[in-house]
Amino acid sequence: MNNRILVVDDDQAFRIATVALLEDNGFTVSVATDGAEAQKRISETEFDLVLSDLVMEGMNGIELLQRIKAISSEVPVIMITGFGSINTAVEAMRLGAYDYITKPCDNDELLIKIRRVLEERRKDRELYRLREEITTQYSFGNIVSRSESMKKIFKLVRQVSETDVTVLILGETGTGKELLAKAIHYNSPRKEKPLVVITCSALSETLLESELFGHEKGAFTGAQKQRTGKFEDANGGTVFLDEIGDVPLHLQTKLLRVLQEKEIERVGGNRPIPVDVRIIAATNRNLQDLMKAGSFREDLYYRLNVFPISLPTLRERIEDIPLLVEHFLQKYAALSNGRVKRAAPTAIAMMVSTTWRGNIRELENVIKRAIIKTDGDTIHSIDLPAQPLGDVRPFALKTSDNGEIRFKEYIKKITYDAESKYLVEMLERHQGNIKAVAELMEVDRKTIYRKIEEFGIDISKYRNSGQSS
Ligand SMILES: Nc1ncnc2c1ncn2[C@@H]1O[C@H](COP(=O)(O)OP(=O)(O)OP(=O)(O)O)[C@@H](O)[C@H]1O
Ligand SMILES: [Mg+2]
Missing domain, CATH: 3.40.50.2300 (Response regulator)
Incomplete structure (x- = not known):
C-alpha cells in the first residue's frame, strides 16, 4: 500500500x-x-x-x-x-x-x-512486530512436543543457542525447520539484533548475489544506487539461510568465504567489509546426495555441518499428534469464533494413521480446513480429507461432444475416488490383508482383487514380507 x-x-x-x-x-x-x-x-x-x-x-x-x-x-x-x-x-x-x-x-x-x-x-514497526513474535511464539516452550526425540533436540538446542556455533537444520518439508531457527535466534544473546531470513531457492542467481552481499552503484545494469545486502543488514544478529541445498555453485564459493573470513564483498565492490553474524542453515534436501552429484561443495558442507540437527518427521513422532491438534485448535479458534473446541477420538485415530508427507504444516492445514468445515463443536473423521490417492490410477472424466460433463459420469468419478481412497487406506492399515479388507467392505475377496486391478493398485507395497492373504 x-x-x-x-x-x-x-x-x-x-x-x-x-x-x-x-x-x-x-x-x-x-x-x-x-x-x-x-x-x-x-x-x-x-x-x-x-x-x-x-x-x-x-x-x-x-x-x-x-x-x-x-x-x-x-x-x-x-x-x-x-x-x-x-x-x-x-x-x-x-x-x-x-x-x-x-x-x-x-x-x-x-x-x-x-x-x-x-x-x-x-x-x-518491524522491531515491534518481532518483539511480539518472541513473546507469543518462539520460545522453546511453544514448540509443541512431548516426544522423546524432540525432547533431546530441545536440550541440544538450548545449549547451542547460547553460542555462536553454526547450526544446520535438516528435515523433511513442514517439520518445523524455520520455527526452530527462530527459536534458536530468539533464545540467543543476539535476540535483540535482527534475524534475517534468506530463502535461497526463491531468487535468481544474480539477484541472490546482490541480495546477499549488496552492490555498489553501477555494479550492473539496473544498479542505480548502492545497496547493502542481507549479511550487512544482519550485522550483530543471525542469518538464516533457508533451503541452502538450492544455492548455485558459484555462490557456494562466496558463502564459504563469508563463513571462513567473516567478511563480505559487495557486487562491484573491491573492499572486504567485516560482518558479525551467526549462521543457521536449513534444507529438506539430502546434502550428501547433492555432494555426490557435484552440486554441493564439500568444504561448504563441512563448514555448515558443525552442529547438525535432524528434525524427525511427523510419522516418527505420532505421539505428538494429539498435542499438535490441540495446539492448532487453539491457534485457529478464531476461524469458527471459538465454536470448534475438540477433535473426536476417531478423528485423532485417523490422523495418527495418516502418512503426513507434508508433516506438521500439512496437519496444520488439515485442522484449519476442518475447523471451517465442521458444523458443531467437534471435528469428526468425516471432516478430514481422505488419504491421498497414492498410486491409484486416476479416473478420466468423459465429456460429451460439447464439452459438458454428464451428472452420472460425475457421480461415477466421485464414487471411484472415494472407493479407491478407502481401499488404499484399508490396505495400508491391514498390511495388504485382502480377507480383512473384504470383510470391512462387505464384499467377497474376488471383488477386492478386481478393484485392485481396476484402480491399478500395487498391492505388494502394502504387504510386509511373508504375509499372505
Ligand atoms: N513443533 C511444532 N509445534 C507447533 N507448530 C509447529 C511445530 N513444528 C512446525 N510447526 C508449524 O508447522 C508449520 C511449518 O513449519 P516450518 O515452516 O518451520 O517448516 P519447515 O521445515 O521450514 O518446512 P519447509 O521445508 O517446507 O520450508 C509452521 O506453521 C509452524 O508454525
Ligand atoms: Mg521452511
Whole structure:
C-alpha cells in the first residue's frame, strides 16, 4: 500500500506544488488548510506522515503538533519552517517532531527526509512486530512436543543457542525447520539484533548475489544506487539461510568465504567489509546426495555441518499428534469464533494413521480446513480429507461432444475416488490383508482383487514380507 501523507499549510501555492511532487513520487496525499482541519483528518484517517507548516493563522504548527501527538502519538511529523524561525523548529523537535525543513523547500531534500522518516518508522514497526513474535511464539516452550526425540533436540538446542556455533537444520518439508531457527535466534544473546531470513531457492542467481552481499552503484545494469545486502543488514544478529541445498555453485564459493573470513564483498565492490553474524542453515534436501552429484561443495558442507540437527518427521513422532491438534485448535479458534473446541477420538485415530508427507504444516492445514468445515463443536473423521490417492490410477472424466460433463459420469468419478481412497487406506492399515479388507467392505475377496486391478493398485507395497492373504 502507498504511504499516506497529510500536507498542512495555509499557503495554497505551496500546497499545490507539494501535492504534485509527492503524488508524482507515488505517495497518497491529503491536504488540510489549517490546524483544525488537520486535526479532524488525523482523527479520521491513519497517516504515515504529516508535513505541516509551522506558522499558520489560527492554530500554529507547534499547537497542532501537540494535538497530533495526543491523538496519535506514533505518526511522525515533519515541520516546514519559514526563513528565520529555526528556533521554533528546534522547539518543535523537542516536542516530538521528527524533523524539519526550511522554506523554500528543495524538492530532493524534502523527498529524502520523507523517505528517511518512513523507513525509520517501518523499521520501528518491524522491531515491534518481532518483539511480539518472541513473546507469543518462539520460545522453546511453544514448540509443541512431548516426544522423546524432540525432547533431546530441545536440550541440544538450548545449549547451542547460547553460542555462536553454526547450526544446520535438516528435515523433511513442514517439520518445523524455520520455527526452530527462530527459536534458536530468539533464545540467543543476539535476540535483540535482527534475524534475517534468506530463502535461497526463491531468487535468481544474480539477484541472490546482490541480495546477499549488496552492490555498489553501477555494479550492473539496473544498479542505480548502492545497496547493502542481507549479511550487512544482519550485522550483530543471525542469518538464516533457508533451503541452502538450492544455492548455485558459484555462490557456494562466496558463502564459504563469508563463513571462513567473516567478511563480505559487495557486487562491484573491491573492499572486504567485516560482518558479525551467526549462521543457521536449513534444507529438506539430502546434502550428501547433492555432494555426490557435484552440486554441493564439500568444504561448504563441512563448514555448515558443525552442529547438525535432524528434525524427525511427523510419522516418527505420532505421539505428538494429539498435542499438535490441540495446539492448532487453539491457534485457529478464531476461524469458527471459538465454536470448534475438540477433535473426536476417531478423528485423532485417523490422523495418527495418516502418512503426513507434508508433516506438521500439512496437519496444520488439515485442522484449519476442518475447523471451517465442521458444523458443531467437534471435528469428526468425516471432516478430514481422505488419504491421498497414492498410486491409484486416476479416473478420466468423459465429456460429451460439447464439452459438458454428464451428472452420472460425475457421480461415477466421485464414487471411484472415494472407493479407491478407502481401499488404499484399508490396505495400508491391514498390511495388504485382502480377507480383512473384504470383510470391512462387505464384499467377497474376488471383488477386492478386481478393484485392485481396476484402480491399478500395487498391492505388494502394502504387504510386509511373508504375509499372505
Ligand atoms: N513443533 C511444532 N509445534 C507447533 N507448530 C509447529 C511445530 N513444528 C512446525 N510447526 C508449524 O508447522 C508449520 C511449518 O513449519 P516450518 O515452516 O518451520 O517448516 P519447515 O521445515 O521450514 O518446512 P519447509 O521445508 O517446507 O520450508 C509452521 O506453521 C509452524 O508454525
Ligand atoms: Mg521452511
